[in-house]
Amino acid sequence: MTVPSSSGDPAALRSALERVDYTVDGVEDLLGPLAAAALHREQTVPADRVLARHAEDPRAALARLFLLGREVTRGAIDAALPGVGTSGAQALGLVEAAGSGAADAVRALCDLRPYAATDAGGPVQWWLASDLGELATGRRLAADHVLGAGGASTTLAQVTVRTPVSRVLDLGTGCGIQALHAARHAEAVVATDVSQRALGFTRFNAALNAPGADLDLRAGSMLDPVRDDRFDLVVSNPPFVITPHAGAAGAVVSETLGAFEYRDGGRAGDDLVRDLITGVGEVLSPGGVAQMLVNWERRRGEPWTDRVGAWLDASGLDGWVIERELLDPAEYAETWIRDGGTTPDREPEAWAAAYGAWLDDFASRDVEGVGFGLVTLRRPAADDRPTLRRLEEHHGALRQPLGGHVAASLAAHDWLAVRSDAELATERLVVAGDVTEERYLTPGASDPNVVVVRQGDGLGRGVQASTGLAAFVGVCDGELTVGQILGALGALLEVPADDLAAELLPVVRDLVRDGFLAPAPAG
Template identity: 80%
Template structure:
């Protein structure tokens, strides 16, 4: 993709894809549930059989061409892309044709697939151009392979806060997924990457999906392309995979699966994520937020939260880290050897060598596990000191998109910081609409011995509540102030109000922070 994009050509492609129904829903309708599920598992046979049986359907032609990597007749491509045809797709760098005849074979050069997701701003339906995967090519991925929308990129899109902002930085943009999402709520987006090829594909994807957006693509590593600039939001799905690089271990991994720019930043251990966490504040405007994904090592004799917490301390930023998954060294090695493609899978010796190299690399740093999760950072306003330092494990389910929940929790944190216990006691609170209560009783006993207050949204937290706290939550309807409720419960339970306040108010703060409780409308308080 070296020639400049012509807006009219891209617009014609967008119109053609829309007209023939080449969408996520359209392809799933074509293939049916079994073949769709198999294709998600990188198994092509069921989808290939369906596409062959419905060859006259334009969606079948495009699925065969772009998703399965099959050759299709030129006439079929012309029919599947009305107003564009094979010639137009060639001009955009999407396909190659063996000749100009109607039966001459056409094959895809790039992956062009429909994309659907829901972020905190609502649903989107686009098309993403990226490099063809092994399923389509049958070959080992290139070092500069540009990945489409994987699980990590979808996760980041869903957890990102989507308030209207001025400038957004998408660091390590790849094919531009995060830039596309950001373009819906930002005045301007800067997308950076070390790969010229990735930036070319980002430009094509922006032109195809959000042509009116102000998105600038810049070449460079980490924060270098934007040094001295300021952004209201930074998003990054960086190349965080921990990969052996030194000596025989690095050579064994390179022989087995190679190095990939999209996942391997060339650093030892989790140094890349550490440096991004500690350095991203340099480009954040006051009040600006950075949200990124990452891996971090759990090392023998040191709690991970202490270690990663040190990164937050060094950053000078408010910080919130949610660990979503924890793999032991063997699980981690298996995950990324498989992700590297089929070369090692077909060669047991290569697989074993790469596996051993990963284990040796982890052993050299006393690594017992690797965490994966979400990091949210914020630059304090007006030189204030950070007030948020939160590191937690949440390996269970959550309700996506999470971005709005995270934004509300940050707002609640600020609301609480502005109120001491006396001010909090004067506030009126209400229970969030997604909160439920579970009671567990021993058979034959009249009263529950366990009460759990649970939220259905966000992180789906469950809190085992004391009798007093459960009663407090149960009467938070906005009518009475916090202090009034505590006083009434103290009288009911026969506990001095000050003692009960000392027990309940810290817990109430936690419930407000996590979205179980919220300031009542019209009472002078708001956490948003």
């Protein structure tokens, strides 16, 4: 398989794709909701039917070629890429043509699809090249397959803090999606990958979408290519998939499925994730942040918070871990066997052998489940000791992009860390604009049984509030200090102010940290 070349004319290609509206909205508008939804489920029949009816539309030609892997005539591609044509696409390594006639067939050498997302810095619209997937080829993925922007990639882009910084590291760049996002708020970006093919796709995607970016591409495993460097931000969607590698189970999976560079780090269990969490601090500048999406094992008799928490302790960094999903061993095996293109109906023997090997591998370590989530790490400034150690489960909905919320929560943690309760009592707080209050009453009752303070943004947290806490939050408009509010509420509720402060201040700190409350603007 070839890799696109940035030595052609990526700028002309970008202009052509914009001109014909080969965008996420443009393609979905052409397909319509039924065919678009089916294609997201990797079902092509509805899309084929719609695109056949709109054969003269340039978007149809490009979608058939690059998304579905169909052959398209040279004349159709010449019309669909004004100023570039089939010859220009050939020069870029995107297609190959059977001949020079208008009716001659053209086929795609890679996937080229529109990408749209909103991160903490705002919306983006790009085009990403990657290897053709199983949907287009009808074959199992190759070991060196370069994946496009999947769900995990988009999630990481949305949860990443986008504060302007000097240097960013994209560790395990793949097709370069995180590097592209980083280039919007960093002076320089270093992108690494063990795969030379992945670096080739990253180079092309950067030339197509961010030609002015200062992008340094380096080949190598994990932190090896950057051990002498320091970064203000590290982002990583590493090859975190827990794949059998040792013993008979590893031999079975190697023989039946092979290894995939984009997902298999070659380590037993979740050792790769552990080593990344404990080692990434060596390339972080003081105050630098690392964010990654990873898996970890939940083992029998050992709370996952203790196990992953020990990694945080060993890292010497501030740490915040949010588990977003939990799969049992069988679900996990099914997910990743199917991900590589093996299905029970097409290859029943390989499916069964790999499935059994995965279960044996998990059983050898007493694994009861696999967690998936977001890890945010930060190197303390100067010689400060870590002050943040937070591990939590949040399997529900959240509001993306989350990067701004993560940045605000880290800043709030720092604000609280330097204030004693006595100092906090002198501050004025305001309720965030996305906070609402829910009251639940028994029919006929005049007072609520339960009051919940609900956050609309970020993680959408809900906090069950006592009468005193609900009243406190309701009064936070920036006029009175925390101490003044506590004193007034103590008198109203006939509770000593010190007792009320002891009850409420820890919860108030949580509400400030999580964005329900914020320091009132100065003046």
